[in-house]
Structures are given as structure tokens and as C-alpha cells.
Amino acid sequence: xxxxxxxxxxxxxxxxxxxxxxxxxxxxxxxxxxxxxxxxxxxxxxxxxxxxxxxxxxxxxxxxxxxxxxxxxxxxxxxxxx
Numbered sequence: 591x592x593x594x595x596x597x598x599x600x601x602x603x604x605x606x607x608x609x610x611x612x613x614x615x616x617x618x619x620x621x622x623x624x625x626x627x628x629x630x631x632x633x634x635x636x637x638x639x640x641x642x643x644x645x646x647x648x649x650x651x652x653x654x655x656x657x658x659x660x661x662x663x664x665x666x667x668x669x670x671x672x
Contacts, residue, residue, distance in 0.1 A: 596632030599625075647671075
């Protein structure tokens, strides 16, 4: 995965389905539902890590204020918390 070799994914999936590994069969079935996106994720150098980190931080701040704060307070907290 670190070498960006998404083109090798279909061959790997075929090898997994040929083996007797039911847990990995479930994984391969899930991957095959959106194979184009999975191959793109394994082939391109782009990452959504920074965005996902901001989403996680915002969700944490929201959970911390649950039941005590309104949207205005949450907005201030998201904008002012480093």
C-alpha cells in the first residue's frame, strides 16, 4: 500500500478468494463494491488525512459540549481551539 500499487489489487483479490479464508472473503466482497475508489486510493499520492483529522477534532468538541451548549458556543469553540 505504501508503494502505490493499486494495479495489483485485482490479482490479490483473486488469490484471496481462491484461499479458504472466510474473514478475508468478506473484506474482498466489501472492496469489490467500490473497486474504482479503492484502486484510486491505493494508486494516487493524495490523502484526506488532514481533513479527517479536522472532522475528528470537531466531533470531539461537539461531544464535550453535548447537552450544555448551543450552536453559537460550538462555533466559537471550533474556531478558537487549536
